[in-house]
Amino acid sequence: MEINIQLKSLADKINQLKNKIETEESTKHAFVLPFIHVLGYDAFNPLEVVPEFTADLGLKKGEKVDYAIFQNGEPIIIVECKSWKEKLTIHNSQLFRYFHVTKTRFALLTNGINYQFFTDLDAPNKMDEKPFLEFDITNLKENTINEITKFHKSNFNVDNIVSNASSLKYIKEIKKQINAELENPSNDFTRFFANKVYTGRLTEKVVDEFKDLVQKSLNQFISEKINDRLNAALTKETIKQQDEEIVTIEEENKIITTEEELEGFRIVVAILRRKLPTNRIVHRDTQSYFGILLDDNNRKPLCRLHLNGGKKYISLFNQNKSETKLSISCIDDIYEFEKELLETAALYETE
Structure with a gap:
């Protein structure tokens, strides 16, 4: 740790x-x-x-x-x-x-x-x-x-x-002095700044007047610096989020859901509708596979179809949610896994 x-x-x-x-x-x-x-x-x-x-x-x-x-x-x-x-x-x-x-x-x-x-x-x-x-x-x-x-x-x-x-040790002591000057500027500290901006004679009265000006100037300067840092951080985060959204949109645009995938989905629905309302069975297409989920929940995969490559596969999930990828010759072969699909659905219902 x-x-x-x-x-x-x-x-x-x-x-x-x-x-x-x-x-x-x-x-x-x-x-x-x-x-x-x-x-x-x-x-x-x-x-x-x-x-x-x-x-x-x-x-x-x-x-x-x-x-x-x-x-x-x-x-x-x-x-x-x-x-x-x-x-x-x-x-x-x-x-x-x-x-x-x-x-x-x-x-x-x-x-x-x-x-x-x-x-x-x-x-x-x-x-x-x-x-x-x-x-x-x-x-x-x-x-x-x-x-x-x-x-x-x-x-x-x-x-x-x-x-x-x-x-x-010295950084700690200097920070204490800076804090003290911010709360109540000393004459020496005030004179340092007043000498830079005031062209007249620095009488005691003028120094007293400048104390308040120096204190306000320092506090405003610090506040502006903090705001600049915050605004820069917020802008950076906004740009990052926008870039992520653009990437997500671009990835989604690359996904093409085929009629064969939709037909496979309808077969899975036909199998599972005996145990589940059809509105709870949802498909979510990705670039790698066509996913079929319970309640549109990624933690509840019912199966995955891999139909866009040279060979076709179906992925099934056991009670540990471990994925087993099995070869199929056509989407009609999905009917052969009726038992496994019903067991997976029952598992989530038990949970």
Whole structure:
């Protein structure tokens, strides 16, 4: 199962269960361990996942972090868990203390819903105060799923993740700044645009007036870009549908229903009318064969006639809807398969 499907399944489970989860231990078992499993690690294998991981911290003995994920005998991720009802705060976290005494480059702080991944970008062997990857598992975007995939057991590569972590960290912070400027443009941000379009002196009053203009301009620009993308997508889909309709029409135009096929259909109707109303027996011609269906339903084939080639055939269907193709010399031979046709019709009636 692909990781995006597993994450979606876990998110659905969390939304269903969270109001029944009361403790930190329950959060670990119901939410965190399944997430570790999604990453490809066996929570019941002590060589891969060690609960209550202990490392000696100078004079402090016996302090434990909730989980350590191991690879090749070394911890690669240490995990500290909180109850899903708690907000995550890195202050006083044991992750800081454990990070520099283990060989791990990654630490995870989570309440089972919100996840924060840390590394040591700012100073070697010292955990950063800000996470480079942060997400709500119940509201994942595609680019975030791509980043989570890098932590999967089959993909895990320390150098690749660390080299990408710096970009993720700064992209996250830049996006926060962009959001802040969109909601309430700063003086510096406003001046940047005002200087481009205003020829007068940028007094404090002028800057204040431009704040509203800058905010409206940005929001309108973003809305127009989104609408352009949507319209382009809709146009593309419309063209695709039109092309499909043209292809369908062209294929239908190539189909010629012969009098022999219609005569064969009338023979089948004559056989089956003892068990079925004639209006339920329908023919549908294709380029490959002349199909006869019950209730005009493709899932209920009664038989197929192959009459346009050098040799003539009839296809019959058993209870598993497996097709058997039998040779006939002329359409009158269809009468020889009366028993099989009636059995097929009876089968669908039983269903």
